Amino acid sequence: MTVINKGFVGKGGDSHKRLPPGQTEVIQWPVLTYGPTPKIDTEDWTLIIDGAVNTPLTLNWEDFNKLAKTQLTTDIHCVTRWSRLGMVWDGVSLDDLIGLAGGLTPKAKFVIATTFEGYTTNLPVQDVLNNQALVATHAHNEPLSAEHGGPARLFVPHLYFWKSAKWIHRLTFVEHDQPGFWEVNGYHNYGDPWKEERYSDYAHYY
């Protein structure tokens, strides 16, 4: 069953071939957050890597910025149906951070990201290895503003962007999955844009 809406053309040009299903390209960068924007001073900033790693560690802003940066040029996809194409992001790869923490132990099956204001999101560990994920500090060579998650946010662009938690504070590697904030509030647990894994299912009976 498909309804045809006569006269509807939309914005489906050639660029949509590069877009996951149901997404529309935007030029500006929308901001979506469930609460107030926290202002985090880099003096107070720390990043904790703990759980199933061999040597848990805490980095301050100065230490973190001495680490080698990785650049990813890629598209980002928000579950609310906008995508931005060809963005350039810089940050420290999770491979490097995990290496600094002495590597993962065999119990590391999932990573739970926690932000400064307590937002959490969960990802399978294989989704953050092999240069797929950064703790990002810059987009298009500009430091991330607070509204976009600065000073640093998780960046996992192959999943819907709510997984790329703003104001990242802690990455905890765990054996058992722990659905995060949006994952328990109606969003899909994994969030693959190419499979349109937007929302979790719940049944209506009638």
Add this chain to the structure above:
Amino acid sequence: MHITTNNEWFEATVSAINIESPTVKTLTFTAPYPIHNKAGQHFELRLTAENGYQAARLYSAVRAGSGEKTLQLTIMDTLNGEVSPYVTESLRIGDKVEIRGPFGNFFVWTPDEKRPVLLIGGGSGVVPMHAIFSAHQDSASTAKMHLLYSSRTFDDILYKDEFLDNKDVTITLTKDAPSDWQGKSGRINQAMVEEIVTEFPEKPLCYVCGMTKFVDAMTEALQANGITPDLIKTERFG
């Protein structure tokens, strides 16, 4: 008994179109099955072009649903939009679209919420506030609820029948106010928030919805009035 899920598209037929303001319409759709949704939840509306191209957008429901086979969405004709201009300008009574939902389980209010609530809406950000406000009125809840609504002009005010001359609603006009306007004028600021917050018996749970700049200004004004982030829920667009 039939079972379906919130991720399945259903065919919805336009049964009424109400003009709220020069740029905003409320469309009533009939659905093939009863709609259940909490106040503050949204639905996705999808359009399909003759060449098969599809586009969908999320819209807040005008009210909570408790099994009616109808659904109302208030939609603003956004400049450069993809879905909204077609919905507000081209859809006629009897036309069909596809809808699915509800979605979102955080920016919601149900009558078991006992805390007092302050709603702050800017422009079409007042739509989920209407759902929450009307759900509160329809419930037995005795918790205080107040709506602070920022509208550009008098003509832009949505749901005038319910919101004008309502002691639980404060409206401020940011652009032009008619000479006989009894409400407030100018943008919502810290002092205006303070005036309303002090009328609450305790620090209220706050829901804020509107453009990002509006939401950021409101959450700062609330925090300047001693309301902590754990009491503030936001929904942003644009």
